[in-house]
Amino acid sequence: MRQAQKSEARSRKFTIFFVTITALLGFIVSGGNTSAELTAKANHDHIKVDFFYHGSTVSVSGIADPGTDLIIKIASPEGHETLRQKGKVGGLLWMNVGTLKLGQVPNLYSIHSTKKLEDILDQKEMDKYIIGYPAVSRHAETDPASNEGEQSQWVSEFLKYKEASNLYTASAGKIEIKEKGGKQHYYILTAWPYQAPPGDYLVTVYAVKDRKVIEKTEAKVLVEQVGIVKTFSGMAKNNGALYGIISIISALGAGFGVGMIFRKGGGAH
């Protein structure tokens, strides 16, 4: 986390765009609460991955009704991932023993709440909106599909792997709340990991009361490669032969170039 905070200052320098999206009034889940109001804005919602990119920060802020708890979820669209499984061979040696396919899992998942999730929300609601690691775990599909115990063990290994890659984060009590004019003003600053690939990410803010989601609203974050990063990445994917030849010629040139410099310097003889 500390490293990510450091990177925040750096990445700010290289980010020119500071666009604000405001998504007003989601839908009201419980019919009785007619005056409910929830807003969310994600600053820095267009992250540009340039040559000097080292992650960024995204802050989410808005207004909520008093007396509600808040949950902020930042996630990429659900997809599938294939990973290598390590296991013991002959009871002694750790090796790759197979591949694990996971379905219905987001590549990035960041969940923040005003209090511990289990203290403010029912499990049914968590599962419905996929809020919290246990909900992600229950929602995920694994292949090879094995018994439930083994499945939950591998999904928890998946969560550990994702946390180690900085792509999954969870916190409770880090959302700042200030009461102003009879409303709650909330704010959270989150580190955006450089490991998150380009794409669209969805920020969802849930207002929670009586262990139920009473309202939600959304904002988007777009991560996009620009400049030299985009050029190289596109070329590597779409024009592999030319890219390979350029890479080889550059390496040959560099090798000869340095050889010549050393020769001129007289160091070699």
Place this chain on the structure above:
Amino acid sequence: MYLYLPVALTSIHIFIPVGLGLAVGLLSGLFGVGGGFLMTPLLIMLGIPSTVAAATDSNQIVAASTSGTYAHWKVGNVDFKMGFHLLIGGFVGGLLGVQGIKILSAMGNADFVIKMTYVLMLGIVGMYMFIESLNSMKKKKGEENVQGKESGLSKLLKFLPVQTRYEKSGVTHSMLLPLVFGGFVGILAAIMGVGGGFLMVPVMVYVLRMPMHVVVGTSLFQILFNCIEVTFLQAYTNHNVDFILAVLLLLGSTIGAQVGAVFGRKLKGEQLKIILAVIVLVVTVKIIFELTLSPSLLLSQVGGH
């Protein structure tokens, strides 16, 4: 200063790959190994996806071995004829090895075979080189003496057909010898997913009886061509070469290779061999630890070993 790597999709401090390149380039210039068996695992540890690490490493070895070959060629330490013969053998062996991996993968025990081959090869080569160089150093006799000694095996090899003189190395062998042993290293290298420098060097020293300094230059020449081929195939078929990372690595490795070549000439053949043997043995021990200690994560990215 951090730079973003467009293919590895990760950010890295500029000094890390440059420093790493310098260290591995130094070894390359000293011992005639590509250093893939050291560099690739280190890159993976830094968070580079394993497939990108291996492919990009081949790209930077092109630069390091060009630099190293050039430095050794200037002082007449590259046997081009021997290099070509080993290269042809290695190329055919590589094709066979890739097929072998396909069969093993289909059988489902590829990883076991790869890891075991790796540990055994590194262990045997490291131990043999270590003991042999230690004995030679004790006798305090130079490379000439090694050449002068004729073992039963080398007498037997004299009866093989197509004998030819390798002038730079000062040896006469059947052309079949470098072709077959080059092929053997090619098969193993393809199975292990490495360049095979650490196997080729002992083959040249102990089987082909070449003097150590010519071995280093010739090995680098051979590695250069192998890595050009691998880089192209990786870029063309797998799109795994990260150009920016390769440039950062080669900034260090090209200079390191030159320094290594200069420094290597100040050391005796036996000293070079024993240092390489120690490095190979340290890597072997590291792999054995990796295999036996419980890993912190049981899942990893697909690709690489």
